[in-house]
Amino acid sequence: MDKKRILVVGSGGREHAILWKLRQSRRVGELFSSQANAGIAQIAEDLKNPVETAEDVARLVEQAKTLGIDITIVGSDKPLELGVVDAFQDAGLAILGPTRDAAQIEWDKVFAKYLMVRNNIPTAPFTVFTELEPALRHVHERRDLPFMVKASRLARGQGALKCKDESQAVFQLERILKTKSFGEDQAAIVEKCLTGSELSVTAITDGESFQTWPYIRDYKKLLDGDKGGNCGSMGAWGPASLGKGKFLIHRQVKRRVVEPVLRALRVRGRTFVGWLYPGIMVNLFGVKVLEFNARLGNPEAQVLMRRLRTDLLDIVEAILARQLKKLKIEWHRKYAVCVVMATEGYPQADEDEYPKASIEGLHEAAKVPTVVVFHGGTMEENNVIYTAGGRPLSVTALGDTLVEARERVYDAVEWRISCPKLKYRLDIAQI
Template identity: 40%
Template sequence: MSPTNKKSEKIKLVIMVHEGGTQTNLKAIREAIEMGKINAEISTVISDKENAMPIIEKINPDYLCLCGWNKIIPDDLIRKYSNKILNLHPGLIPDTIDGNIKNPDGTIALWNKGMYGSKAIQNFLDQKATYASSSIHFLTLDFDFGSVLGRTFEKIEANDIVESLYARLKKKENELYVEVLEKLTSPQPSPERRGSSFPLQGKAGDEVLKILIVGAGGGREHAISWKIAQSPRVGELFFARGNAGTAQLGTNLDIKETEISKLLEFAQKEKIDLTLALSDDPLALGIVDEFKKAGLRIWGPTKAAAQLEWSKAFSKDFMRRHNLPTAKFEIFTEFEKAKKYVASKSLPIVIKASGLALGKGVIIVQTLEEANEALENMLVKKTFGNSGNEIVIEEFLTGPEISIHAFSDGKSYKIFPPSQDHKKIGEGDTGANTGGVGTISPLPFVDEKLMQRIEKEIVAPTLEGIRKDGTPFEGILYPGLILTKEGPKILEYNARFGDPEAQVYMRLMESDLLDIVDACIDKKLEDQEIKWKEHIFACNIVLSSGGYPGNYEKGNPILLEEGGGGGDIVIFHAGTTIKDDKLVTNGGRVLGVSAIGKTLEVALQKAYKAIERISFEEMQYRRDIGKKAFEL
């Protein structure tokens, strides 16, 4: 939310200028305040010859405005004043770190990353650009990148030199700074977010939306928020739960994703325009049903439709009733009967807790001793709580596993490119199951013919079956598949984006995610075009805490060195938080390092190279993500 935004209170600005500079932006801001255009007061002006940090700490301003400031801003200050430090950059910063922006004549605009002052102006002339341009953005840890609050253009004339072009562009920059601050300090709620445009940049007539994102506060939530914030229609973003990454995009709430009544109360009080239900627990608790009953707009499947995920017993029975390809299975609630059944079957065999278990409720047993221990843990010792009251025992299938995602509006659907998660914590697919520690997409071993078969035999009949059962599915259907010698078979259903699959999909998606969500809710998905980056591969490698998926420490400082990889690298936060103004670990899966490239091999090389610049105590990650894809 905006820091103050009250007519009765003036927002505090600190203006940081270059000693010896023209300070035209400072003059323009002062004049606009005097004229009542900007609802703020200048608490102080600091030059880059002064020690600014103690002054800033004492004032605790609402916004810091960099106006020619010529010194590096410390990372700790950027974190503390996330979405509060405004910077003017002589170039067009793109909406996404791997994107670009076009000039008014359709030519690609220059970012001028790493350039400032007359050097940037000279580059416009050297590159024979048709327009010079500037952006005002929120300063972030990504060098010369952040939420773009406004942009301005100046056409380059044939006889322009640096001085003439710079003089005209500066006038436009002065106007832009005033316009941005006028919007930020308006008594009306103004968005504090990361995305492609500020209210002044949106499409004509578009409503700026307040959005609540409900999820587990992991990498999936950060990635989807990162993508949706790029929509010109997005205003304020709220997260329940959030992390240090989502905190750079909006406001993290002190409400758990499972506290449905509190979330409903917040949405009503804050007049939330749209809620995204992203993780399994709130879906299983019926958040979509409750919000719809209250007349609120929400995206995700109902509790009944989401039962495909939150009850493996239900989903296996659904597959059997609708003749969908899956492993042979039986369902049990009693330990002795389950034990007797396993003894009559060949090993290995798969034992699954029916309920939600954070992706860890599936156990492949090799011996009767292991089987009996797993059965006892689930049915007697209640290792998985109520999730293990009912279990599924099924035959062990062999073959590569893949993830399939599809948008659905209850009537039509659109399928994503295939992806592959890596569930085991150890290299070579060894060790314990996790929620997922690495993903790649698209898959070089899955061709169009196989995707057509998956659509015909699995995706279409699943959505048609659940519709005929009276519970149309609206949201993300994510069947986990195994490619057997007999063909693709369903291992399990998920009723939401995978994590870390969402991270690679957000890197590959070109379309506005908010437009797709709206089309799903309004049952207009059939008419919605979804564009994906062509001939581009993506990967996401998860950095985990030592001990994960078992016990692990929290609060370990994270060192993130900037640079390396350019716009092809985006780091998504999962188990992170800010403590004493420092970024620290706060979960098992801590960060996801995503990369894109023209080949899968190139994308993986970039990601692993970027990991060399990240460290925290007992950090672990797999060094063989994607390796098997090259062998299939």
């Protein structure tokens, strides 16, 4: 049996979880990472390619050819915007992920909002601004506080701010349109603040059929009690309970969100292949879409990979062969909880500004039943693991009950892992 050589693009906890799951397959041979952190480096060869520019994409294609990579899986968002899938397909290489045009539903929120409006996909009312002065006049005249101000392009999960007064809106608008804190070519989206329960939906599609995966509850606020600013996420758990209305919610997600957006992209010649991750808000009036992502969430991926029973390679190959509808995906009958341990200064600091500090106790954490620690921003020097980014660790555990999984995670987080520069929430899977 020829074992597959697989490359995963990305360097965070999500990509570590994907590689960890692939490593369990008997049909997987060598694993490669475009840029490995300390955890990934233990199971995959590091190609030392950050994939941040078009030149990096071209170099990655050549690396894949040289190494004889059988399948590439894209984990993170920036390579999708750069067109890594297009480049690999043009070179005749198998790759899982949407093309740049299909992934625009994530890297261009203005495109996504108008696509939703045109296809009757429920979302919050919004206004788009490309210049500061009209935007300032608009927020001065609004009376529906609080409301959201969002950057239109990729912003590392930090481009959205819930504005409780005009001063906060001015602050965020100036960051987007004046100081360009989130990069050039950003527009500002001002939209109604939705209320309810937020859920992460994961759908997998081969371009013809799709399957939705178990829903995840994640925590995008930095502090306990869902307070503080937005960030990439401080934790997640699943499968999320939908209560008495679960069948109605699931039907709405399928018929009013996933089906119409995939159809809308397809008729525009942007057939979507890969993981589609809509963030949705659920309330008494139904579901509304907060945003679309064109890849697995982080830390949603860590929760999903812990619960996934089916061989991930089987899923990947079924998608690439357009045979997803023939595959039954199975899940462990367990709850999974993930607690993110973030570095001091997260999420405000730039990636190269986070403090470097040694992390101890990882071997002790691994002794807690079912605990697996996925690495994000970490590096290794002289056999010591150091922080090297905003979210160095995602600590996960399984349990027969949510309480059991949560207790195991916090046993590892609070009593086993030690680093003076790491912070975490204490209420993941509790509120």
